[in-house]
Amino acid sequence: MKPKDQNKYGIMTIAFATVFMIVQHVLNSVTVAPEFAQNPKRFYVYNILLGLTAIGGNILALYLGYQADRFKGKRLLQMLPGFYLIYLTITFAINIFCKSFNLSVYWKIFFPISQNMFPFAVSFMLIFLLSPFFATNLNKLSNSQMKNMLILTSILFVICPTLFGKDLFGFSEGKGVLWIAYLFLVGYGSQRYKIIDKYRNIFLKFIMSGLVIALLVLLMTQVSLIVHKDVSTANRFSMPWSLLSVYFSINCFILLQVMDRKFNFFKTSFKNISYYLVVTQILxxxxxxxxxxxxxYKEAFPxxxxxxxxxxxxxxxLYIFLSAVICVIIVMISRIPVLNKIKMKRDISDWNQLVECFFQIERWLFTRRKIIYTGIFFYLFTAMQMLLFSEEKTIPSLFRTALVIFTLRQAQLVLNLIIIMLFFLLVFLLTKRFWYAFSFTLTIELLITISNVLKIEFRREPILPSDLVFIFNLDEILSMVSPIIITVAVIILIILAVSTLLIQRRASKTYNLRINNRKRFISILLISVFLSGLLWVNQPNSPSNLFFQLFGINRMFYNQKWGASVNGPIVQFINNIVGKAMAEPEGYSKENLEKIMKKYTSSAQxxxxxxxxxxxxxxxxxVLSESFSDPSRLPNMTLNIDPIPFVRDLSKRTTSGLMLSSAYGGGTANVEWQTLTSLDLSNLDATLPSPYTQLVNKQDVAPSILNLFDTAVAIHPYLGSFYNRIDVFEKFGFNSFHYLESPDGLKxxxxxxxxPYVSDEAAYKETLDAINDNDNETQFIQLSTMQNHTxxxxxxxxxNFDFSGNAVSESNRSAMKTYLKGLNYSDIALANFISELDKIEKPVTLVWYGDHFPGIYNADEIKENPLTYRETDYFIYNNSFIQNQQREDTYQLVSPYTFPALALEQANIKVTPFYALLTEVTKDLPATTNDPDASDKSKDNEKKIFVNHKNIVSSDKNLSKKQKVLLSDYMLIQYDLVAGKQYSAEWASQKVYD
Structure with missing residues (x-):
């Protein structure tokens, strides 16, 4: 061999081996395998190709053994960091190109061996690194010893598995390390005994051995059909470890080696060959x-x-081309001088240096052990939070949930931990006191945990960003919490504060931060930028959005409680930071809006x-009757006395039915927003769970039913600041708002x-005064009662009220009895209110409804009948002054946003174009809500569902063509009002014309 060719290797063997592996991959992963029963000829062709191309890995392993002597004395370990760097670069590039942002994938990037993604590559690499050791020791064996070893291993690894038709030694279809080691031995033996020089009729043997594999596929298919009644053993003799496949591999390898010698000019360096093999395996x-x-490209068999x-x-x-192009790019980059210098500093020359690297990592971890222990603590604390928010209560189920958290929810745990630790480090950098930072972070975590537990108990949802407005009503929030809980929490905080001061004083030298001001400032800045960037987590393609995608977080807006238990309270809270108000519907433009407005102007006429x-x-x-519902409609619930006889009787005489609430156990303000604006909550983006606090004040114009009237009064016998009602009602245009401690006052x-809450009777008296005090003006009144609030x-x-059945647990029996008595008081107060309305000498139309069920029912019952637990009672009533006491039976199940249109229809008074649109929507579209049954398998968090009066759920795909047009018109108008340019704001806000 010429000196210049000493470091050159033929490429024919490598090229054909990788082509076989690529074709094998394409057949297995990209092509749909044909069924024998449907197309026997295609089945045969497909499986023959599988058998013939299964030898790619065998050829590479034989080549590795054949070249083993040339590796002696070389520092192969030195190449490992370079291979790993190439692997990291290419996998990252592929992930970005394929838009794959899942933490489990990135774990595989850094730790490929842990997931067994590259079984052949890992086995091959291990034998490659050990090849100098193997070659050196094999050279010490005599020819007879070597021959005996080849015979014995061939009997064990080839002949026995072939006879028994089983993978006896775990060769994993030719990818196991033991199999690669055997082929390495065969390749080494072929070089040692100069088999290639002695082999005759190479091409004929190659063809014949291939034909034998093809014929055996045909034969074994028929045998399998006779014996097994299927084709499961069609490829028995074409597995990489079968005798005939090995023989075919050897023939092919020898033929390719002869071609390498003949075409001597097709040679390159071992480094380039290695790069190509790494790239191919990745692709x-x-x-x-x-x-x-x-x-x-994958589709059914054509x-x-x-x-x-x-x-x-x-x-x-395509695969071959990509492999070649990427390999060329890597070779070109590897020649850049700066990169070579960096690489030389990171090279590992021997095994001792590799061990030293591990020791360096150990020392680095030891010096930061306090931070690591803190991370472990908050990791376990987050797991405890997720377990606490789960539905499970029994010890076995809690154990199973804990197992799920630690095995399947590592991405969520790690993301929570990153956010918590960055917050902790920020406080640590600011204070330079470890224990102050730790205790402050722990205090925040405890408050988050307690507040989430309490809110989940009352509302079945965790703390959301919209709840932060309640910080200004902290005294009222605390009034709803048990004094025992408050006392215990205060004691814990005092103990934590005192112990922190004592520990910090005693351990100040050990735990104080030692860092120069420049690094400290940069660290504070970087952490602050990262944490503040989380505010844009719901903005598509923002850095924080991509970061959350990296962890594969399912935002679970459709089930906030489940989201908190799966994602952790911090991540779920951040998930709900509002992004966009509503997704832009197809066809949104000023021209289309003008067409819609013109269309419904005609409809109004x-x-x-x-x-x-x-x-x-x-x-x-x-009238929004707080938590009013009819428990007698529920399965597994029997009442001893009917608490609402008046509502039941009146509902038979006027337009009435069920209202599909947007939530269970809460969401009063959201229902209220829908009834006032005629806008559908389920059309909004899932990151906007509270329009009152997140949307209304951002609108330049906020059209509502108030626009139709000369004057408007709001009454809420509670705190007006809850859900930002004071500002919202002012934006809507209420002339007065009567709430506790309000300037307008409550009589x-x-x-x-x-x-502790103002009774319905008192609230109705307030309403009657507002009606009677108004003279010669059209008037709208919004009353939200409080008597039946949790x-x-x-x-x-x-x-005397009681019940039987499993809808309510025994622990909530007293609460349920209290609730039933409250319903009865509400029923009596309503009867008196209706009686007073009938005495008023002016036209009054009453829309009365319950906003949601109380949060006292069994979770299992709610899961069984989720829609039933959202359906509250409603009726629409004209007082005696109006002659037409109509009853409309077509509205048995409605959404709250339809109430304005229903009220105008019940009163039989004229509408504006906007309410003409709502009238048609009310008549022709089913009720809608966000899907209470949505699961983590829901694609893109699609939450809007349509429900008919029989509780049959459907999607917009099931609508008729006319209904789809109507829905599109409504969606375009709503988008324009809440997130668009508000081209229709003036149109939606106009009064009724004569």
Missing amino acids: INWIPMTSFISEK DSALDWSIRIIFIAI RINESRDDWSKDQTVVF YTEKIGGN LYNDYYEEN
């Missing part, structure tokens, strides 16, 4: 890449054999032909028994 094994190719063949060839050529003019003192009253604040702490002395 055919890296999941994001294989998924991308499969999604793009009718045309030619089309199928062309597709196989095309994809194989048509509707108004049969409607009456407004009276000068026309009055509409909306009536009577309560019943031990109930908690239900045995308020009433005489209570």
Whole structure:
């Protein structure tokens, strides 16, 4: 061999071996295998190709053994960091190209061995690194010893598995390290005994051995059909470790080596060959890449054999081309001087240096052990939070949930830990006191945990960003919490504060931060930028959004409680930081909006032909009856006394039915927003769970039913600042807002028994005064009652109401009885209110409804019947002054946003174009809500569902063509008002014309 060729290697063997591996991958991953019953000929062709191309790995292993003597004395370990760097670079690039942002994938990037993604590559690399050792020791064996070793291993590893038809030694289809070691031995033996020089009729043997494999596929298919009644053993003799496949591999390898010698000019360095092998293995094994190719090209087996063949060839050529291009780029980059210098500093020359690297890592970890212990503590604390928020209560189920958390939710745990630790480090850098930072972070975590537990108990949802407005009503929030809990929390905080001061003083020298001011300032700045960037987590393609995608976080807006238990409270809280108000519907433009406005202006004219003019003192009253619902409709619930006989009787005489609430156990303000604006909550983006606090003040114009009236009054016998009602009602245009301690005041604040909330009777008196005080003006009144608000702490002395059934647990029996008595008080108060309305000498239309169920029912029952637990009672009533006491039976199940249109229809008065649109929506579209059954498998958190009066759920795909057009019109108008340019704001805000 010429000196210049001493470090050159033939490429024919490598090239053909990788082509076989690529084709094998394409056949297994990109092509849909044909069924024998459907197309036997295609089945045979497909499986023969699988058998013939299964030898790619065998050829590479034989080549490695054949060249083993040339590796002696070389520092092969020195090449490992370079291979790893190439691997990291390519996998990162593929992930970015394929838009794969999942933490589990990135774990595989840094630790590929842990997931067994590259079994052949890892086995091959291990034998490659040990090849100098093997070659040196094999050279010490005599020829007879070497021959005996080859015979013995061939009997064990080839002949026995072939006879038994089993993978006896775990060769994993030719990818196991033991199999690679055996082929290395065969390759070494072929070089030692100069087999290639002695081999005759090479090409003929290659052809014949291939034909034998093909014929055996045909034969074994028929045998399998006779013996097993299927084709499961069709490839028994074409597995990489079968005798005939090994023989075919050896023939092919020898033929390729002869070609390498003949075409001597096709040579390159071992480094370049290594780069090419690394690149090829990544491309055919890296999941994001294989998924991308499969999604793009994988389809059912085509009718045309030619089309199928062309597709196989095309994809194989694509892989080969990509491998070659990437390899060329890597070679060119590797020649950059600066990179070579960096590489030399990171090179590992021997095994001792590799061990020293591990010791350096150990020392680095030891010096930062305090931070690491803190991380472990908050890691376990987060796991405890996730376990605490789960639905499980029994010891076995809690154990199973804990197992799930530590095995399947590592991404969520790690993300929570990163955020917590960055916050801790920020406080540590600011204070330079370890224990102050630790205790402050722990205090925040404890407050987060306690507040989430309490809110989940009352509302079945965790703390959300919209709840931060309640910080200004902390005294009222605390009034809803048990004094025992508050006392215990205060004691814990005092103990924590005192112990922190004592420990910090005693251990100040050990735990104080030692860092120069420059590094400290830079660290504070970087952490602050990262944490503040989380505010944009719901902005598509923002850094924080991509960061959360990296961890594969499912935002779970459809089930906030479940989201807190799966994602952890911090991540779930951040998930709900509002992004966009609503997704832009298709066709949004000023021109289309103008067409829609013109269309429903005509509709209004048509509707108004049969409607009456407004009276000068026309009055509409909306009454939101807090937590009102009919428990007798629930499965597994039987009442001893009917608590709502008046509502039940009146519902038979006027338009009535069920209202599909947007939540269970809470969400009063959201229902209220829908009834006032005629906008559908389920159309909004899931990151906007509270329109009152997140949306209304951001709108330049916030159209509502108030726009139709000369004057408007809001009454809420509680705190007006909850859900930002004071600002929201001012934005809507209420002339006065009566709430506790308001400037407009409340005349009536009577309560019943031990109930801390103003009674319905008092609230109705306030409403009657508002109606009677108004003269010669159209008037709208919004009343939200409070009497039946949680908690239900045995308020009433005489209570004969009781129940049976499993809908409510025994622990909540007292609360349920209190709730039933409260319903009865509400029913009586409502009867008196209706009686007073009938005495008023002006037209009054009342829309009355319960906003949601109380949060006292069994979670299992809610899971069984989620929609039933969202359906509250409603009716729409005209007082006696209006002659037409109509009853409309078509509205058995409605959404809250339809109430304005229903009220105008019940009163039989004219509408504006906007309410003409709402009238058609109310008549022609089913009720809607966000899906209470949505799971983590829901694609893109699609939460909007349509529900008919039989509780049959459907999607917009099931709508008729007419309904889809109507829905599109409504969606475009809503988007324009809440997130668009508000082209229709003035149109939606106009008064009724004559």
